[in-house]
Amino acid sequence: MNKKEVYHFLKRLTPRELYFKESMIDKIEDNSNQFDIYRTFNGENVYRYTFEKHLGNFMEKDPQISKNLENSPLLICKHNRFSYTPLHSHDFIELNYVYTGSLQININGQTVTLCKGDLCILDTDVIHQILNTTENDILVNILMKKEYFTTNMLSRLASNSIISQFIVNSISEAQNYDQYIIFNTQESEQLFDAFNGLIACYFDKSFYSTDVINAYMIIIFSELLKSYKKEKSMELRKANHHYIGDVLQFIEEHYGDCSLSDVAAKFSFNTSYLSRYIKSSTGKSFVAIVQEIRLNHACALLKNSNYSIEYISQQVGYNNVTFFYQKFKETYQLTPNEFRKLNTT
Structure with missing residues (x-):
């Protein structure tokens, strides 16, 4: 089929x-x-x-x-x-x-x-x-x-995206609350x-594949995340409010060089208010979010490229390689080189 x-x-x-x-x-x-x-x-x-x-x-x-x-x-x-x-x-x-x-x-x-x-x-x-x-x-x-x-x-x-992580948690909380x-x-x-695609694969015995079915399910849930974010954003815009998901999306797209004041200017927020808004909405500080995004991208580059550690450090926004090593080791209990060896064949 x-x-x-x-x-x-x-x-x-x-x-x-x-x-x-x-x-x-x-x-x-x-x-x-x-x-x-x-x-x-x-x-x-x-x-x-x-x-x-x-x-x-x-x-x-x-x-x-x-x-x-x-x-x-x-x-x-x-x-x-x-x-x-x-x-x-x-x-x-x-x-x-x-x-x-x-x-x-x-x-x-x-x-x-x-x-x-x-x-x-x-x-x-x-x-x-x-x-x-x-x-x-x-x-x-x-x-x-x-x-x-x-x-x-x-x-x-949610594994490699702050915005996906936040939306997944929001969906889970909504489902747990409203069922x-x-x-x-x-x-x-x-x-x-x-x-x-999912139905065609599932009901055709000759083409049934667990891997393909799982792939289609990931696409389906990815589309649901996009739909949820869009709907929440529209709801709050109608009420003349900003959706935290839009703020997180902006940070994720500009994680390499954005500052709290840059984000505040983008959304017309006072920096102190924005800092509190991010913390109350996500449970994390602006600095912690940026660091998490940078390290997630660093992990992806370590797994999927042959770039040097120094180059990767700069690409994800760390100009000080020593500081990058320090933060990476604190987060994953591994050096970047050790992480790369464990996650590549």
Whole structure:
């Protein structure tokens, strides 16, 4: 399957969807024979979905994909149309992407509408249900073990970027507080293309590749970071405020020679106010942020180039090589030369 065939693959009615469509009555995805049920304080019955049982169902329906999914931390499926789910929660992270159409999700008693291109990440233990869908409402579900979402995705995205680090932390905090987060990504062609690539690879047994799937997931989360930053920036600009993400982005782009006064002038801040604003928003001082960015870039150059230590020191903004060695050793407990030897083959 190639990317151009994905829409027709998703649009095609499955036997289950045909059954729901032809019955002409509301159909609930009844999982009572598979999942445990618990009762809320309000007396509502809630199904407890588990990743392992979903994995078992996937493998039972299609034994040919067992070798691909047996130890998989990630499952991808299309939500059955012409139906709704019961109230349920789960022990995994769920990512819902509206491929076409629109739909409503009841989350913790509140109804949220998602349109084509919208994406919702639901944390574990969130009580929710997807309401009735029609033939045009195609929803792609990605089920992820908690450790896959936190260690494999977010940590890799944030490893070499202050702004990505900050946004990842913001998203994590928002999700931990609200238990879900919605991304309005209708205008992201890159995200749509990444989903097409992900689905094409995942559902084509002959081309299934864990490495390729992980690469597409990194692209997807990178696009979500961009969307989150853009939305937060626009919200604060409307309120005549500056978003700390814009400040961090400027520092990251000018880390080699920018000063606190340069950044203050760019955003029309008093330097003392800016210093406090950065500290309160990130937990780090301006100097610490600049140093972290410089050392991150130094590490990348040490890993991926043959430049001399002196040249790298100057490139990342340290004119005093001795000071660069000192800061590098304090941060990584290794000299630049030792770091290079450990990280190159």
